[in-house]
Amino acid sequence: MNELTIVIATIVLAPIVGGLLFGIDRRITARLQGRYGPPILQPFYDFFKLLGKESIVVSKMQLVWIYCYLILMIASLLCLILKADFLVLVFLLGFAGVSLVLGGFSTKSPYSHFGANRELLQILAYEPVLLLLAIGIYAKNGTFLISAITSREEPLLFSLWPLFLAVLYVLTIKMRKSPFDIATSHHAHQEIVKGITTEFSGPFLAIYELAEWYEIVLVLGVIVLFWANPLWVGLVIAFAAFLLELVVDNIAARMTARWMVRLSWSIGLILGIVNIAYLYITKGVF
């Protein structure tokens, strides 16, 4: 398959997978809460309904940033699919996050600002973990290239399991699940209206939803990297992680942003640092 085909296939298929995952999420969550739940395809129905709505906005920059968020999320996902540099992937993902935050800041709306500030703290919580993962990958492979991960026989999970644990809560943050559904939430347990997405509506909210679909595929894709050979084991692990998040979401209460940053900067970083220190001491430098 040539690369253009891969690129197009990714751009087309990733949101379908992402949307289905969100559909499954809503169904399972409903069952856990003793409800019947919507059809699996409900996210798509919502998406097309949003697209058909009247386009109303509060500022032009808001549109620019939300569109930027989508494009950079896709670029970041392409980095993964094309097996490019993992660091570049993390940096692009960081830029995407920054775009969303700036979209929230681009208007004088208190709820949007609350959400944007919290989203920024979420970035502060997960960014170092992803970068530590990059260093961990470097410690194993001597390069940040994803192609080097997929071509190696021994799964990363064996030597990077502490980082795997840390990445699991990055997944929670990224999926906006309790206890970390702080900037905005799928459920109604928000006291800040709809947080960072308060001022997005109609087609622009649809763009946001679309970007979230790409994002979940991307983050689960990063988890797949922990067991890239054979690929199906990694996929099973990623799906199990996804299901785990749903359970955690339903048994945990939402925590504060500061608590999240503290947790991430203590336990998350210690897991990562110990992991890297161990690899450095046992393996040395390339």
Next chain:
Amino acid sequence: MTDWMMAIAILLPVVSGLLILAIRNYFARGVIVVVTALVLIANSLLFATKGPLTYTPPPGFDWALLITILDYAILITYIIIGFKYRNWLVLIFSATQLIPLLYFEFIMKAHVHPEPAFVVDHLAIVMTLIISIIGSLICVYAIRYMRDHEEHLHLEKSRQSRFLFWLVLFLGAMNALVFANNLHWMYFFWEVTTLCCYMLIAHDKTKIALQNAARALWMNATGGTAFILGIIYLYATQGGSSALSVQNIIGGNVHGAAMLLPVALLCYTGCTKAAQMPFQSWLLGAMVAPTPVSALLHSSTMVKAGVYMVLRFAPAYAGTYLSTAIAVVGAFTFFGASALAISQTTGKRVLAYSTIANLGLIIACAGINTPLSIAAAILLIIFHAISKGLLFLCAGAIEHQIWSREIEDMEGLAAKAPLITLITAAGMLSMFLPPFGMLLAKWVALEAAYRVPLAAILFILASSLTIVFWTKWLGRLLEVVPKLGWPLEKLSPSYSVPLWTLFIAVFVVGIGIGPIYQSFIASATSNVISGLSAIVASNWSDIVLASSGAKAGAAILGAFPVWSLYVVLGIALLLPMLFFGLKPTQLRQVYLCGEQTGGVDTDEWLAEADVKTKFILGGYYFQGTVGEKAFNPWVNTVAILLLAIMIGCGVIVR
């Protein structure tokens, strides 16, 4: 030819400075500054095309004697300043420079003149390009800025000439400093920059300005002391004129255990001038000076002399504990300053902390001391000079729009001054996001950092913190009420020419990094460490977003990999900005639980008892966690310990 080039680079600023002092007319002064700027820029480009060269002034005039006399003149000026303002620290640290210098010249009777006196290699060329181009642009900007500044202060007697004199002189001193091969001369130019810095910070003569200038002086004087002690130690243990040749020291011709301590002292000197923790307070204090001073100190002069010093001597400490210690010292400053930047409420202080942080990163890269990390350090010097020069000029322009430096006062600037906001936003994004040069350099640095894992981990933490403080600030600028049609503000050409030039430079240098890398940086890196460009180039191509096919093409750093990221940026940001059109009917007011009053673009609501109230949104600053009060004692203690360890590593051999 070489005679003239050297004379223009070093002496022209002196002559122009004196002319500016003599002619006290706004227009004539402007012409002199602009002409000097153009000649300096042309001259630096000439250096770039002619390539590396060495130079020793022809016999006939005793330059050495002149420099010695001026050396004492500067130190005596320090002492006078110390007495005048009764500042004991200034007095003590000028004495600790003067006494060793007297000892060196009269008791050791060292009259050594290693030849060549000046070596202009690729690294020096990169530096002189930065100094001459960005520094000159800042001088042009200062012409108009200082007039506005004095109008705002209602001064009776204009002091603009004095200001521009020191500003222009600074460029000459910096050029000489990076060219100097004679360590003793380098020390002299080092002191000239310290003096210029003092004079510029103290320019407004307010109590706080004088206080902060004195702090800058004594902190840099501790560095000067270490410098002269290093020289004496080198001369005492090695002897002969070759002991004081920079090229000899880094060329490995001066060997042995005795080498490491003086090099450690020189690195300490570099750290003081580069405002590494715990010396960050002098650079923060320098913020009281008019904005062109900050722009100059932060982008192309002064602090860059500090990192130049550490980078220059990198081969002399390669593979030692000292090298690792330097990496950790720099990385720790990168982390500490980035955290402190989050708590700052003043725009210029955020910029200052960001500078300190990035200088830390550069020094850490020098300490990691692999070809890749040295390349990263040089890239950082270039991109940081452009972006930070731009941001300071923006800060000055914003200040002259709203007459405030507070971030909270910049709220909604996008509607009041869209052009400056656009340029500022580009400057900020170019500091920490892909595909801009700073991030590219950071990426190269991380590639190299695993050799010192502690530094790598500090890099990671600092990078994450960097995202927070830039995004937070940019967010304040963008906070606007729903309204279409922002009228563009008018800018004087003295502002707009430097601003737009640097704005374009961010993109041109960023996109053209491939060719620029090949023609300058590769050789500049090999000036520091030889035989490496192949490694750098192959690593670089990893950034390629797509395709193994493209990778083959990019095996020797082609332009393509970086291009693809710029294309993504163009699609993501530029296209929607240009082509998203809005109709006034699409605008709605923000959600305020239905309590607004007035039209769509209102920011008023009905508060308690239906009283009309304007609502105010504030930023987060986390003073309790990373505020200076809470955080400084910790970071300063650790930083002092690290510095002590660094110098200790100079005593331990290998």
